[in-house]
Amino acid sequence: KNEVEQSPQNLTAQEGEFITINCSYSVGISALHWLQQHPGGGIVSLFMLSSGKKKHGRLIATINIQEKHSSLHITASHPRDSAVYICAVRRSGGGADGLTFGKGTHLIIQP
Amino acid sequence: DAGVTQSPTHLIKTRGQQVTLRCSPISGHKSVSWYQQVLGQGPQFIFQYYEKEERGRGNFPDRFSARQFPNYSSELNVNALLLGDSALYLCASSLLSGRNQPQHFGDGTRLSIL
Numbered sequence: 267k268n269e270v271e272q273s274p275q276n277l278t279a280q281e282g283e284f285i286t287i288n289c290s291y292s293v294g295i296s297a298l299h300w301l302q303q304h305p306g307g308g309i310v311s312l313f314m315l316s317s318g319k320k321k322h323g324r325l326i327a328t329i330n331i332q333e334k335h336s337s338l339h340i341t342a343s344h345p346r347d348s349a350v351y352i353c354a355v356r357r358s359g360g361g362a363d364g365l366t367f368g369k370g371t372h373l374i375i376q377p
Numbered sequence: 378d379a380g381v382t383q384s385p386t387h388l389i390k391t392r393g394q395q396v397t398l399r400c401s402p403i404s405g406h407k408s409v410s411w412y413q414q415v416l417g418q419g420p421q422f423i424f425q426y427y428e429k430e431e432r433g434r435g436n437f438p439d440r441f442s443a444r445q446f447p448n449y450s451s452e453l454n455v456n457a458l459l460l461g462d463s464a465l466y467l468c469a470s471s472l473l474s475g476r477n478q479p480q481h482f483g484d485g486t487r488l489s490i491l
Contacts, residue, residue: 297477307465309482362433364410367419
């Protein structure tokens with residue numbers, strides 16, 4: 267079982283819909299990252315969370331440390347939101363900064 | 378300011394060859410991490426370097442090595458290439474090491490092994 271699990275793997279929705287992507291992890295963490303990857307391969311950091319909730323424009327990220335679960339929400343979705351969304355964690359306990367990634371959620375927003 | 382830059386963008390090699398990939402971090406960033414992303418999977422951590430020293434290593438064979446230069450740029454070397462090394466290789470930089478902070482990714486080098 268992967269240490270970071272995302273659901274769903276694939277999601278197709280209509281423009282304007284409210285989108286939720288979920289991430290569960292099984293290790294102790296010091297931070298959780300949400301990232302966006304476009305078809306060309308480049309990755310953009312959306313959020314870094316260690317507790318609570320963050321909002322940036324139409325994107326909202328929440329984390330529940332006790333339940334080891336995080337969600338990424340997109341309000342009023344738009345075709346330009348189509349991308350792969352990846353959850354990644356930095357393990358607690360010091361050591362390297364290397365992140366452990368989920369497999370990603372492939373999101374398609376249709377006009 | 379320039380973001381993280383990686384070169385080359387694409388590379389084709391044959392089995393058994395050696396390859397060197399390069400990464401320039403954002404100006405002022407001292408930490409560089411390397412990741413391998415096989416098609417359809419999330420990235421896997423290979424190395425982290427900070428102040429020219431290795432700070433961490435993922436579960437990769439000794440054919441993979443890296444170094445960081447005084448200007449904080451970094452090289453990833455892979456020897457004796459295998460078909461399974463075909464992947465997108467991503468570099469990420471951050472200001473410091475050992476604390477939570479955003480990682481800034483380059484666009485990657487797509488390596489194909491024939």
